[in-house]
Amino acid sequence: MQFHLDSRVTRVDAVGGGLRATVATPDGETGIVADRVLVAVGRRPNIEDLGLEAAGVRFDKTGISTK
16 A cells, blocks of 8 residues: 555556556656555545534634644
8 A cells, every 4th residue: 555645646547457547746746556546635524513512622614623
């Protein structure tokens, strides 16, 4: 398993029995051949209906405050 943070998948092509992802990284463009490709495009806090107010937990639209 490989993780490429601060990177962007620019293309995915079927090759043989797998996939080739072209990835733009801070160090330049690279190609990765794999069986599967998982792309994560951000996050959103799931804080609805947890009763955080009643528990005195500080939070805002970006999530729970840790400071």
